[in-house]
Amino acid sequence: MEQTLTSQVAREVQRRRTFAIISHPDAGKTTLTEKLLLYAGAVRLAGSVRTRKGQRHATSDWMEMEQERGISITSAVMQFDYRDYHINLLDTPGHQDFSEDTYRVLTAVDNAVMVIDSANGVESQTRKLFEVCQRRRTPVFTLINKVDRPGKEPLELLGEIEDVLGIATVPMNWPVRSMLGAVVGIYDLQQRQVHLFERAEHGSQRAPVQVTDLHDPVLAELLEPQALAQLRDEVELLEAAGDALDRDRVQSGELTPVYFASALLNFGVQLFLDSFLDLAVGPVARKAQQGLVRPEHPHFSGFVFKLQANMDRRHRDRLAFVRVCSGRFERDMVVNHVRTGKKLRLTRSLKLFAQERESVDEAYPGDIVGLINPGMLAIGDTLCSSERVEFDEIPRFPPEHFATLSLPETDQRKALAKGLDQLCEEGLVQVFYPVGDVMRQPILAAVGPLQFDVLTDRLENEYNVQARVERLPYEHARWLEGTAAAIAAMRCPPGCARVLDPEERPVLLLPDDWSVRYTTEKNPEVTLHRMPPKAND
Numbered sequence: 001m002e003q004t005l006t007s008q009v010a011r012e013v014q015r016r017r018t019f020a021i022i023s024h025p026d027a028g029k030t031t032l033t034e035k036l037l038l039y040a041g042a043v044r045l046a047g048s049v050r051t052r053k054g055q056r057h058a059t060s061d062w063m064e065m066e067q068e069r070g071i072s073i074t075s076a077v078m079q080f081d082y083r084d085y086h087i088n089l090l091d092t093p094g095h096q097d098f099s100e101d102t103y104r105v106l107t108a109v110d111n112a113v114m115v116i117d118s119a120n121g122v123e124s125q126t127r128k129l130f131e132v133c134q135r136r137r138t139p140v141f142t143l144i145n146k147v148d149r150p151g152k153e154p155l156e157l158l159g160e161i162e163d164v165l166g167i168a169t170v171p172m173n174w175p176v177r178s179m180l181g182a183v184v185g186i187y188d189l190q191q192r193q194v195h196l197f198e199r200a201e202h203g204s205q206r207a208p209v210q211v212t213d214l215h216d217p218v219l220a221e222l223l224e225p226q227a228l229a230q231l232r233d234e235v236e237l238l239e240a241a242g243d244a245l246d247r248d249r250v251q252s253g254e255l256t257p258v259y260f261a262s263a264l265l266n267f268g269v270q271l272f273l274d275s276f277l278d279l280a281v282g283p284v285a286r287k288a289q290q291g292l293v294r295p296e297h298p299h300f301s302g303f304v305f306k307l308q309a310n311m312d313r314r315h316r317d318r319l320a321f322v323r324v325c326s327g328r329f330e331r332d333m334v335v336n337h338v339r340t341g342k343k344l345r346l347t348r349s350l351k352l353f354a355q356e357r358e359s360v361d362e363a364y365p366g367d368i369v370g371l372i373n374p375g376m377l378a379i380g381d382t383l384c385s386s387e388r389v390e391f392d393e394i395p396r397f398p399p400e401h402f403a404t405l406s407l408p409e410t411d412q413r414k415a416l417a418k419g420l421d422q423l424c425e426e427g428l429v430q431v432f433y434p435v436g437d438v439m440r441q442p443i444l445a446a447v448g449p450l451q452f453d454v455l456t457d458r459l460e461n462e463y464n465v466q467a468r469v470e471r472l473p474y475e476h477a478r479w480l481e482g483t484a485a486a487i488a489a490m491r492c493p494p495g496c497a498r499v500l501d502p503e504e505r506p507v508l509l510l511p512d513d514w515s516v517r518y519t520t521e522k523n524p525e526v527t528l529h530r531m532p533p534k535a536n537d
């Protein structure tokens with residue numbers, strides 16, 4: 001019996017590909033997502049899922065897609081089949097500033113696709129997200145988008161990726177362009193084939209393509225002699241001098257394959273999808289305190305990487321996103337909730353996100369399952385079906401922005417407390433309470449300032465609370481470790497505030513770097529930690 005399960009899990013593991021798209025806003029992440037769904041056959045017309053930026057997709061759009069294809073789609077996780085692959089595409093929230101939420105999503109994927117705008121090159125947000133991927137040794141596949149528009153030269157872009165990001169590149173294809181820069185096709189450097197595209201209306205359908213070689217006379221009709229000569233020269237140069245495609249180096253995050261495309265016009269999208277899936281890693285073994293957990297292991301294990309309240313307004317419950325790491329997930333299974341040592345029956349597992357609530361009956365490593373969370377599950381929690389496994393904690397980042405909330409209506413306090421509770425549980429912001437403040441007026445802390453905007457937006461939309469954020473002049477939080485007497489006797493510069501975190505641990509908020517240095521020097525009997533000591537040390 002176990003033998004059959006093991007081989008079934010191994011088979012499913014082989015076909016799983018789980019990834020996220022990282023990019024600077026406006027590089028084309030949304031457009032590419034749609035086109036990947038189009039080429040994978042998950043939607044018939046791209047564009048049907050598009051809404052205004054930053055808004056959740058209208059349910060009617062999703063419903064249409066659900067009905068068309070019977071696939072499960074959410075703005076957070078998309079799941080679809082293509083060729084023999086079973087693909088999980090996780091959305092990364094598109095905030096301008098770095099957010100912990102994005103970081104957590106990246107802990108749940110095995111591969112990342114980095115979209116770069118060919119005119120802008122490597123931008124700040126891309127760099128930060130790339131660094132997160134590098135720290136985890138996640139393979140990164142680069143897609144240089146918008147090649148239909150004037151942009152930087154392809155060779156310059158490769159150089160920029162190598163210099164700015166410090167990763168070796170291997171071009172997988174090359175844009176075929178006229179002297180005026182109009183792109184007519186993509187040259188596949190691996191297969192040595194030219195793919196000539198025609199524009200389909202609004203790019204909502206697949207672009208008709210004709211596949212040929214570099215010496216086909218049709219190229220001479222499409223391109224000026226100079227453009228054709230330049231293309232041939234470049235290809236020759238790349239073949240002679242370029243880094244070879246080394247699958248192991250790609251899969252260990254040392255080498256990034258680079259693809260040129262126009263997501264808008266659908267040029268190069270299928271070439272990218274096919275090649276990416278073949279080179280991407282399947283579910284990788286995960287580090288746990290007990291050693292590496294291999295995905296083929298027959299016993300189920302997984303971890304919670306995201307919590308979200310009110311995803312579905314009609315149900316208003318909280319959902320925990322669980323990444324399956326090993327074995328087979330089955331609805332109704334009883335698992336260990338490792339942090340509390342309790343048993344948990346997973347009865348309410350949802351597909352993410354069918355229009356009508358639909359249960360997930362089984363899932364395999366690489367898949368994401370939604371569990372209705374009665375409040376017991378927290379970010380980073382491990383669930384496992386047999387022997388004890390405890391996955392490494394998802395690191396948190398020290399907050400650098402602080403604020404209070406003011407309420408015009410005092411009768412909203414109760415609703416505010418509930419909203420704050422749930423949104424803090426999701427990890428949207430952290431809260432501290434000033435020492436000795438009987439009103440317990442919370443101080444909010446965030447890694448990036450935009451988190452406050454998201455907070456007030458969500459408080460208003462989901463909890464009907466109109467709160468205003470008032471920024472506070474602190475830049476650092478330090479958890480204090482020492483005897484109560486030593487902490488009480490601390491010498492702090494002006495402008496600091498003593499607060500408690502929700503677990504009643506003492507924390508000091510400080511206005512600048514100088515105050516941190518001063519406080520550290522003057523109080524040798526107290527240790528200052530950037531993160532709660534337990535999580536950090």
Ligand code: G4P
Nearest residue numbers: 025026027028029030031032145146147149262263264265
């Ligand atoms: P994002 O999710 O990364 O923020 O980017 P998104 O896909 O929303 O694309 C940002 C803008 O870039 C959009 O234009 C989109 O149409 C355009 N775009 C995406 N891919 C390509 C491409 O390959 N070529 C060209 N020329 N443009 C591309 P917009 O005007 O902001 O929005 P919309 O009016 O098109 O919806």
